[in-house]
Amino acid sequence: MKANVKYNLVWLIMMVAGFYLMNTLILVGVIDSFIENMLVTIGINIILATGLNLIIGFAGQFSLGHAGFMAIGAYATAIVTQTASTPGGFYASIFIGIVISIIAALIVGVPTLRLRGDYLAIATMGASEIIRILINNMKITGGAAGMFNIPQFADWPTVYIMVCVTTIIIVNFIHSRAGRAVKSVREDEIAAEAMGINVTKWKLAAFVLGASTAAVAGSLHASYLQTIAPNDFGIMESISILIIVVLGGVGSITGTFVAAVVLGVLDTVLQNFGALRMVIYAAALILIMIFKPSGLLGTWELSIKKIFSRSKRKERVES
Amino acid sequence: METFFQQIINGLSLGSIYALLALGYTMVYGIIKLINFAHGDIYMLGAFWGYYVINVWHFNFISALLSAMLVGAASGVIIEYFAYRPLRRSPRITALITAIGVSFLLENGMSYLFSSNTRDFPQIIKQVNYHIGGVLISNIQILILVTACVLMVLLQLIIKKTKMGRAMRAVSVDPDAAELVGININWTISFTFALGSALAGAAGVLIGLYYNSIDPLMGMTPGIKAFVAAVLGGIGSVPGASVGGFIIGILETFVQSIGLSAYKDAVVYFVLIVILLILPAGIFGKNTKEKV
C-alpha cells in the first residue's frame, strides 16, 4: 500500500509541477494569449477524447455522438451563467450539464447500445444530431444564432484542473474492477456475460461516464470561448474528437494526450498557411494513419508503477 | 390530393438521388466493411468533371456522363490503392479515419485549386415539365429516377450473375478463403471501388444537372444522408440501399410537407434509430448471430 501512495504522489507532483511550469511561462511571457488559447483548446480536446476513448477503446462501443453531449454541457453553462453570473453559478452549471448529459446518455444508450459496430456509430451520430437540431430550434438556447457574451469563468487554471480531474476519474475507472469489466465486454460479450458480467450495465456505465466528461468539456468550452452555436457541435466535431482518439491509439489514454497535443499544435501552426491549412491537415492525417495504423502509441500507457518496478529490477540485476 | 401526389413525386425524386449515392456506399461497405467517407466527394469530383468538360470541351450529355463515370471509377481506384489498401490488415477504425482524411483532402484541395464558390451547372438538357393530372414532373426527375432503378437492377445482376459478382461476394464473406480458391482479392476490391465510384461520378453529373449548382463541399451533406440511407436499408445490400434512399427521401418530404421542416433531419435520424432497434442490421441486412 505504501507503494501505491508513492505512485500517486509522483503523479500529483507531476500535475502540480505542470501547473507551476505553465504559470511561470505565462508570467515570464513565453506563453501569450495565443498559445494559451491553443493550450486550453488542447486541454478541452483531451477531456473530450479521453472520454471517447473510454467508450471506443476500452468498452469497444463505436460512438460517433460525442459532440451532442458536449453541446449539453456547453448550453447548460451558457444558460445558467447568464442569470447566475458567479463562479458558484459556473460550477453549478457544470454539475447541471453533467446531470442532463447523464440523462441524455441513458436515453440514448439504453436502446442503442445493443447495436453493433457501425450501426451503433450511426445511431449515436443520429442521436447527437437530434440533440443539436433541438438546440437549434429552441428559444432558450438562442436558436441558430447561439449564445454569446457568456461570462468567462473558465480560465486556463480551471481547464488545467478539470483535465487532471477528469483524467484521474477515467484512468482510475479503467484501472479498477469497473475497467476490467468494461474491457471484458470489448473482448467478448458472450464470455463476459457467462462470467457474471452484466454487459448492458457496463457498456452503459462507460457510455455515461464518457458523456458526462464530454459535458464538462462543453461547459469549459462555452465559458472560455464565451460564445457557442449549434454548428459547433455537429457531426464534424464528433469526427474530430474521434480522429484524436484513433490517432493517439485506440485504448491508450497516454496516446490520446499525445495526439491531442500533436493535432492541437499542428492546427495552430497551420494557421499560418491560410487556405492550404486544411489540405495539409488532411494529408498529414492520411500519412500518419498509413504509417502508424494503430495510432501514435498503439495501446502503450505511461505508468509510474512500471517505471519504478523496471528500475528496481535493473538495480537488482546490477547488484 | 394533388398536393399529396406532388409530394410523393418530390419524395421519390429526392429519394432517387439518395439511392443513387447509397448504392456506391453499400458496394464498398459490402466488400471491405469500410465506411467510405470519401464517396460523397467522388460524387463532387464527378460533378466538377461534368462541369468542365461540358463548358470547355462542349461534351454532350451522354459523353459527359460516361466520362464522369470513368473519372469517378479512376479516382475511386486510385484512392483505394493509396489510402485504403495499405490498411487492409489494420483495424477498421484506422481505415475509417483515413477515409475521413481523404474526404477532407478532396474537399479542401478542390476548394484551394478551384475556389469554394458555387457554380451553375451547364443546362445541357433542357428541362421540360410534364403536367399529369395536376402533378408536375420534369424530364430530369424522370431521368434520375429511371437511372437509379436501372443501375440498381444492373448492379444486382452483376453481383448475382457474373463471375466478378461471385468473386465480390466471396471476398465479402471471407477474403482469405476467396484467395485460396484463386480469386484475386486486390483486383476484385479495385473493381468494386471502380463500380461504386463510377456510380458516384454519374450521380454527380445527374444531380448537378438537376439542381444546377455545384461546389466543392456539395458531397458532405448528401454523403452523410446517403450513408444513413445505406445503413437503414442494411448496409451491404443493393436493394437495401435503394429502399433506404427512397424511404429517407419520402420521409424528409413528408416531414416538411406537414410543416416540421426545421426538424426534418431530426425526424430522419429518429426513424433510423427506431428501425435499427427493431431490425439491428437494417431492413435488408442479415443479422448474423455469433456462433457460441
Place this chain on the structure above:
Amino acid sequence: MSKLLQVENLVKNFGGLTAVSNVSLHLDNNELVALIGPNGAGKTTLFNLLTGVIPASSGSIVLSGENGTYPLNGKRAYKIADMGLSRTFQNIRLFKNLSVLDNVLIAMTSKFKEGFIPTIFRFPSYYKTEARLVAEAKKLLAIFELTDDVDVLAKNLPYGTQRRLEIVRALATKPQILFLDEPAAGMNPEETANLTQLILKVQHSFHITILLIEHDMSLVMNLAQCIYVLDHGSLLAQGTPDEIQANPAVIKAYLGEEA
C-alpha cells in the same frame, strides 16, 4: 433432498429446426456427469440454454439452493452465472488481449463489489479490496500452475494452457455447477490424462458439480458417474458408464459407428 439442478422438457427451436427437443435431466450435488452424442446432436445448444446464452423455447430449469428453488428460465446469462452456474466454451473464448490475471479477476467482478466513489478517488478500501481480489486470483492460478504466466496476454498462451485458464476463469466465479464444453479438444493423450486428473481435483477440492461435453471416451468413461446421451436433439439414454456402454441404442447411434 431435491436435485441441485432439475431440467424438465427443455425445447429449443431455431425457426423450423428443433435443436433440442424435450430434454429432461438433473444434476446432483458434487456429481460429475457427462453429456455425449454425435456432432450436431445439440450438446452445445443444451449448454447454451442452461447457462442462459440463448433463451429456451419451452421447458423449465430449476436450481435448488439452501433457501429453496430458483427458476432459471428467461434469466440473463450474467444472472445465471451469479447464481453459480459457470462454463467454458468449445472454441475457447478467453479475453484475448487481457492478461491471465485480468481474465481471472474479471470473473470475480460480481463477487467483490466496490463503490464508484472509492474506486475513482482511490480510497484505502479500494486498495484493500483489490489486494484481496488479486490474492484470491493468484491462489487459484497457483493451483493450476499458471503462476508464471500471470502477466502474459491470454492470446499468447499455448492452446492447452488456454483451456486450463478457461477452467480457472470459470472457477473464479465460485460456481456450484461447472459446465465444461469439450475440455480435452485438441489435446494429446498425455495432456488429456493430465486434464482428467485436474478435473477430478477440481471437483473434489471445490466441491462442485460438473457437467461436461466430451468426445474423448477414455476421459468420459474414467470420470463420469452418470452419462446422458443426446442424439438429434433428444435424449437417447442415460445411466452409468457401464450401462451406457451396454446400451444397444447408444451403440447403434453413436458408438456403433466406431465399432
Place this chain on the structure above:
Amino acid sequence: MKKTMIKKVVSMAAIVMTAGIFAGCSTAKTTTKGNQTTGNTIKIGVNMELSGAAAGYGNSQKQGIQLAAAEINKDGGINVNGKKKKIKLIIRDNKTSTNTSASVAAQLVNNDKVAAIVGPATTNAGTAEIPNITKAAVPSVSPSATDPAYTLQKSGKVQPYVFRACYQNNFQGSTAAKFMTNTLKAKRVAVYADNSSDYGTGLAKAFKKAYTGKVVDSQFFTAGDKDFNAVLTSFKSKKIDAIYAPGYYNELGLIIKQARQAGINVPIVGSDGMADPKLAQIAGDQNASKIYYTTPFSDDVAKDNPTAVKFMNKYKARYHQDAPTFSALAYDSVYMIKTAIENEKSADSVKIAKGLANIKDFDGVTGKITMNKNHDPEKPIAIEQLTKGKVSNSFDIK
C-alpha cells in the same frame, strides 16, 4: 490503520498545496494599451472563413479586402499624420469555427500585432473573437455579422472594439416587411428561412415582428440543402401573395429555381445575402423574375455614387466577375479603417477604434455611412428587383 493515516495526511497535504497554488496564482493580467504601429506599414489582420461551411462567402470578402488593400497601396498607402504608410494584410483562415476564430484573433493581435482586423464573416465566428481583441484593444470590423446584439455587451453597452459594415438584422427585416406591405401589397406571406445560422433566423424573426399582414406559414431550410420542393409544394396550396426567404444566394438560387418550376410565381423577397450575381446563375435567368432583396448596394446608389462605380469596374477587371455584396462590404470595411486612421492621424489600434466609432458620412461602396452609438453603420437601404436575372428596378425605402 497506520498506513491509512499516512494516506489521509498525504491527501490532505495535497489539497492544501493545491489550494495554496490558487491563492498564490496570480496570472498577471497584462493590460495592453493596444497595438502601436511602428515602421512603414500598417498591419491589418483578416480573420476570415476561408474553409468550412461559409468558405464561399468568406472568399468573396477576401477578394474585396485584397482589392481595397491593393488599391490603397497603389496610391501610396494610408496617410498617417502626413506620412504615407502601406497596408500589409495578414490573412488567416478560421475554418468557419468559433474555436479557431478565437485562436486566429489571438494570433493576429498578439503575435502579428495588427492594428485592426477585418472579419469574420459570420456572427458566430465574430463573437468568438471579441474576448481576445477586447483584451488586446484592437478593433475589428466585420463585413457581414448581422446579429443585432453582435456589437453589444451583455449589459447592453456597446462593445468598444467591435464594429460592422453591414446592417443588423432588425433593420433589414423590418424594411422587407414595410416593402411587402406597402409596395407589393402582400397580405398573406410565407416565410422560408435559413436556420443554420443567425442570419436567416434573425431576419425571419425581425420580419415577423414588423410585418402587419398574415404570416401563413413559416418554414426552415439548412445551408447545404438542395431540394426545397416539399416545402414549396406545401406553400403552393396555401394561397400566398409572396414569400419572404432570408438566406444566402447558394440556397436562394435553388429555391427560386424550384419555386418557379413548380409554378409558384409570387414575388420572392430576400435579404442582402442574395445580392450576388451567382443568384441568377443558379436560379436560371428565365426563373429569376419578381425577385426582390434588401441591399445597401443598389444600382440607384451606384449611379450617383462614384465610389461604387469605381469599385465595380475595378472588381470586374481584377476578378472577371460582377462584384457581389459581400465583396463590397469587405471593401468598405478596409476603407472604414483607413478613414479612421486618417481622421485620428494615428494607426494605433486604440485610436483606430475611436476613429471607427466616429465615422461620419463616409463615402462607401455600400452608401454613405455614419456609425451610430451601437457601432452599427447607418446607411440608406434599397430594394432591388430582378427580372429575367437582371436588376430591373430599385426602390428606396424610408
